[in-house]
Amino acid sequence: MESNGVMKHAASAWAFQLGPLARTGNTMPPKDDPELQKLRKELDDMMKKIKEEQDKVADKTLQDICGDMADAPKVRLTTKKLLKGHINKVNSVHFSGDSRHAVTGSLDGKLIIWDTWTGNKVQVIPLRSSWVMSVAFAPSGNYVACGGMDNMCTIYDLNNRDSTGAAKIVRELLGYEGFLSSCRFLDDKTIITGSGDMKICLWDLEAGKRSLEFEAHSGDVVSISLSPDSKTYITGSVDKSCRLWDLRDEKPKQTFFGHTSDVNSVCFHPSGYAFATGSEDKTSRMFDIRSDQNVATYCPPNSTSGFTSCGLSFSGRYVLCGSDDSSVHIWDTLKNQHNGCLTGHENRITSLSVAGNGMAVATCSWDNNVRVWV
Amino acid sequence: MDMMISNLQQQRQVTEQLRREAAIKRISVSQAVLEIMKYITEHEQEDCLLVGFSSQKANPFREKNSCTLL
Numbered sequence: 001m002e003s004n005g006v007m008k009h010a011a012s013a014w015a016f017q018l019g020p021l022a023r024t025g026n027t028m029p030p031k032d033d034p035e036l037q038k039l040r041k042e043l044d045d046m047m048k049k050i051k052e053e054q055d056k057v058a059d060k061t062l063q064d065i066c067g068d069m070a071d072a073p074k075v076r077l078t079t080k081k082l083l084k085g086h087i088n089k090v091n092s093v094h095f096s097g098d099s100r101h102a103v104t105g106s107l108d109g110k111l112i113i114w115d116t117w118t119g120n121k122v123q124v125i126p127l128r129s130s131w132v133m134s135v136a137f138a139p140s141g142n143y144v145a146c147g148g149m150d151n152m153c154t155i156y157d158l159n160n161r162d163s164t165g166a167a168k169i170v171r172e173l174l175g176y177e178g179f180l181s182s183c184r185f186l187d188d189k190t191i192i193t194g195s196g197d198m199k200i201c202l203w204d205l206e207a208g209k210r211s212l213e214f215e216a217h218s219g220d221v222v223s224i225s226l227s228p229d230s231k232t233y234i235t236g237s238v239d240k241s242c243r244l245w246d247l248r249d250e251k252p253k254q255t256f257f258g259h260t261s262d263v264n265s266v267c268f269h270p271s272g273y274a275f276a277t278g279s280e281d282k283t284s285r286m287f288d289i290r291s292d293q294n295v296a297t298y299c300p301p302n303s304t305s306g307f308t309s310c311g312l313s314f315s316g317r318y319v320l321c322g323s324d325d326s327s328v329h330i331w332d333t334l335k336n337q338h339n340g341c342l343t344g345h346e347n348r349i350t351s352l353s354v355a356g357n358g359m360a361v362a363t364c365s366w367d368n369n370v371r372v373w374v
Numbered sequence: 375m376d377m378m379i380s381n382l383q384q385q386r387q388v389t390e391q392l393r394r395e396a397a398i399k400r401i402s403v404s405q406a407v408l409e410i411m412k413y414i415t416e417h418e419q420e421d422c423l424l425v426g427f428s429s430q431k432a433n434p435f436r437e438k439n440s441c442t443l444l
Contacts, residue, residue, distance in 0.1 A: 017388045039385050046392040053400060060404040066411060075423050080435045100434070117434045254395055271413035273406065291406040292398065315417035316410070317424055334411060359422045360435060374422075374435040 007047065010257040013239045014043050016218035054293045062286075062296045062336060072317055072332040072339060077361065079344050081119040083370035085112050090364035091132060091148070092351045097139030099355035102362050104370050105132035105146045113144070113158065116360060116372045125156055125167045131179075138185040143170070145191055147180030153193050155205060171205055182224045184233075186247075194221030194235055202247070214250040216243065225268045225275060234275045236263035242277060244289060256287045258294035265310040265321075265352075276333070278307030278321040286319070286333055298331040301338055309351045314358025322349030322363055328373075342373055 018039060088108035095102045101122065102114050109130030113123040131149030138144070144167075147153035155171040162168045178196025185191050190211075193201045200221060202212040219239035226233045232253070236242050240259045243252040261281035268275045274288045274295070282303040286296040298319060305324035312319055318339065321329050326349060328342035347366035354361050361373040418424050427433040 014388060014392065018385045039389065042389050043392065046389065046396055050392075050396045053396065057400045057402045059402045060407070062407055065404060065407045069411075073424065076426070077423065251391055251394070254398065269410065270417070271410055273410050273413070288403065288406045288410070290401045291403045292400045293403070295403060295407060313421050313423040315414045315421035315424060317414050317418065317421060334414065357422075358420070359427075359433075361423075372435065374433065 005260055006257050007051070009240045009260065010047055010255075011044060013218040013241055013257075014047065015040060016239070017215075018043075054291070057291050058293065062334070066334040069335055071335060071337065075318060075330050075339050077342055077373040079342075079371045080360075080374040081116060081372035082344075083112075083114055083116075083119060083372065084368075085121055085124075086110065086368050086370070088130075088368060089347075089366040090350065090368060090370055092135040092146075093353050093362045093364040093370060094135050094137045094351075095353045095355045095360075095362060096137040096141040097356055098141050099357040099359060101137070101141060102353065102370075102372075103135050103137045103144045103146075104364050105135040105148075106364075106368070107131065108368075111135060111144060111146055111156070112370075114370065116355075116362065119372075123158060123167055128154070134180055134182050136183045136185055136191070138188055140188050142188055143185065145183050145185065147173075147183060147193070149179045151176040151179060151195075153180050153183055153191070153203075155191070171203075171208055173201075173203055173208075175210075176201075178220065181220055181222045184224050184226055186226065186230055192224060192226075192233065194224050196220045198237075200224075200235065200245070212248070212250060216245075216252070217241065219262075223263065223265045225266045227268050228270055228272045234266045234268055236266035236277060238262040240279075242266055242275070242287060254289065254292055256292070256294065258285055258287065258297075259283070261306070264306065264308050267310045267312050267319075269312055269316045270314065271316055274316075276310050276312055276319045278310035280306040282306055284310060284319055284321045284329070284331065296333065296336050298329075298333075298336060298338070300329050308349060309363075311352050311354035311361065313354065320352060320354070320361060322352040324348045326365065326367075328352065328361070328363060344371055345369065 086106035090106040093104045111125040129150035133148035135146045153173040156167040157170045160168040182194040200216040217237035223236035242256040244254040259279040265278040284298040288295045307321040309322035326345045330339040345365040364370045
């Protein structure tokens with residue numbers, strides 16, 4: 001039965017892209033439009049074909065293949081650092097490529113750069129707009145980016161200060177028609193952004209210009225995850241789908257359906273073969289790229305809250321999701337077993353970042369705090 | 375007239391995109407999951423959440439109780 005529901009979501013998302021005439025909000029086109037009806041039928045037939053092709057290769061389940069594996073040990077993470085400093089909700093956290101520094105953005109209008117090994121604040125950057133929703137650390141550690149309801153993405157140079165002593169703004173990326181929801185540096189010269197206007201933009205930071213700009217989904221793009229080889233990326237959207245993109249393309253390679261509500265977060269698997277998700281529908285899922293389907297659905301013991309964020313451990317054995325219920329839920333991805341919760345935060349967890357070397361997990365919350373779990 | 379043409383183009387693009395996605399080569403779930411499993415097993419020993427730290431000295435987040443040369 002869930003399969004029918006998923007097909008309806010998929011149909012709705014694809015129909016949305018047929019254009020304004022088709023965006024009636026329901027699944028049926030106006031009666032007196034035979035052209036549109038013909039298109040919708042074509043669309044439905046194509047989707048049925050895709051489902052058939054996916055079913056054809058679904059020869060085994062995850063349980064069939066991994067059932068004999070030994071259970072994964074219980075994850076023993078505790079809060080090694082409770083980072084206090086923000087005085088309002090913290091919306092986003094991201095580790096630097098050095099697995100030591102992390103940046104957080106809060107509604108208190110500040111970015112804080114933390115040394116997670118010591119708990120010290122390395123820099124505090126006051127923002128022109130306090131409505132920050134997303135932050136990103138360049139892998140080099142030289143730059144951070146942030147943006148939100150100001151409908152722009154601002155790039156700060158951590159090695160250069162302005163006259164007030166704060167990190168210098170080197171770029172203000174403008175022209176968005178919706179809030180900035182996600183951003184990721186490919187390197188010091190390139191950033192990719194997702195926004196509430198349903199678009200993806202690839203920016204050349206040296207030139208200060210967009211290299212690419214295109215409509216990526218039928219709803220807000222809320223999460224981006226780069227592949228380990230940086231040649232592709234996954235996007236997650238409120239249109240309930242996830243898409244796989246080649247860096248230079250404006251058309252997706254694949255579209256993944258399965259979630260029954262907003263996909264809030266996506267995370268590429270370190271193998272490059274799959275990705276994990278966290279969703280408003282209170283599940284986390286694993287989508288396999290080469291068989292083009294949802295191969296596992298991870299449910300918490302009590303499904304009360306949606307997941308806002310997700311990450312994978314270094315090998316990919318564990319998936320971790322930050323929840324509206326204030327805890328981080330952990331699963332063994334292969335045996336599909338709930339491995340426990342990390343408790344400590346006192347309000348919704350908004351964002352989660354696993355250090356590149358897999359040694360630590362950083363979370364941030366509406367309780368104004370940031371926690372480093374080791 | 376222009377609006378109609380661009381709408382048709384847009385609509386054709388959507389069906390073309392769907393056709394492209396339908397036509398991709400898919401491998402079996404069993405092969406796909408086996409290879410993910412292989413990757414995970416090969417990297418298990420480096421996954422701190424799985425095997426922990428080899429010694430406390432290897433943990434940069436540990437409490438340091440004496441002077442450290444940075």
